[in-house]
Amino acid sequence: MIEVKDVTKRFADKVAVDALSFTVKPGEIMGLIGQNGAGKTTTFRMLLDFIEPNQGNITWNGQVLNNNLRQKIGFLPEERGLYQKLSIEEQVLYFAELHGMNRRDARHDLALWMDKFNVVGRPTDKVQKLSKGNAQKVQLIATLISHPEFLILDEPFTGMDPVNADIILNEIHELKRSGVTIIFSSHNMSGVETLSDHVTMLRHGQTVLQGETNQIREQYGRTEIYLEAPQTDAELLAIPGVRKVEPELMGRRVFLTDPDVGRQVFALVSANGYVQAFSQQAPSLDQIFKQEVAKGEN
Structure with missing residues (x-):
């Protein structure tokens, strides 16, 4: 050891x-x-x-x-x-x-x-x-x-x-x-x-x-969603607590100010009963690394 x-x-x-x-x-x-x-x-x-x-x-x-x-x-x-x-x-x-x-x-x-x-x-x-x-x-x-x-x-x-x-x-x-x-x-x-x-x-x-x-x-909270759904960026950004939407792979990554906002996003995209992909996640280590580096430069 x-x-x-x-x-x-x-x-x-x-x-x-x-x-x-x-x-x-x-x-x-x-x-x-x-x-x-x-x-x-x-x-x-x-x-x-x-x-x-x-x-x-x-x-x-x-x-x-x-x-x-x-x-x-x-x-x-x-x-x-x-x-x-x-x-x-x-x-x-x-x-x-x-x-x-x-x-x-x-x-x-x-x-x-x-x-x-x-x-x-x-x-x-x-x-x-x-x-x-x-x-x-x-x-x-x-x-x-x-x-x-x-x-x-x-x-x-x-x-x-x-x-x-x-x-x-x-x-x-x-x-x-x-x-x-x-x-x-x-x-x-x-x-x-x-x-x-x-x-x-x-x-x-x-x-x-x-x-x-x-x-x-998990300390940073599940403030990100990987999403494959037909809703537009504008519809997603209209939800209070959605701070940005970025393209990723075949879908988009939705960034939240609070994990609880994920419920509202899910309600919107599942209104018709089917969602191709919805995964609410904690930020990756790469994103946490960049965030902590940025703190040190301020």
Whole structure:
């Protein structure tokens, strides 16, 4: 279990992370979100023991990080760092040995991972010959090759097409089922919403949202309706409490000032007894994220 208690990090007079606390248990995934500069990278660096907090404690199963524990951490940085002139094998085996694996086992596992991730190429191919997507999969293999117990993934889906993103998504789910503790960061809020058991959002180093994803959404109320019905925008906007209507997919999204207004919208669109689609929902994590970012800019 990773436990962060009241952690603060300052650089000169700037507070990069302010009194941050969270717990992530084995088999759980926490999404760490926020704009660039919110404090996510600083948090990752403290979790990895690259830098020390000014205040607070970070422990893994009650222990302060040491060299033995550090070898059990897998880290995928946002800025990929593969050596272009080395082969896939040279690169991955190097990282595996840093984490205590022997070359024979690592070479065997590399072949399995390349097959599992559908990497186009051979272990002896130079990284510079790989497509961007394949290079990113190789970097992820280098992160996973040592079978980490704690995994930090910074923007794991960047540059991935939908097919390859699904391959990575399925692997993350498999790692979760096997009991790996996972923290990941992404600007793709739909991915965060799909993957995360709980979420922490930072804004200027401060925690502004924290909890289970569905609970966070419900805190904002069911103030949105996805609707497929023949009524015009003008008819919907004439209902007091409907603040705007926007096209979405095959229908429209209706935004309410109060969840109770949904009853009036439903009464209007169901007057003839049939509605193609009506779903009253809490705002998505993406919309909540944008709303909280906007608060910080005011």
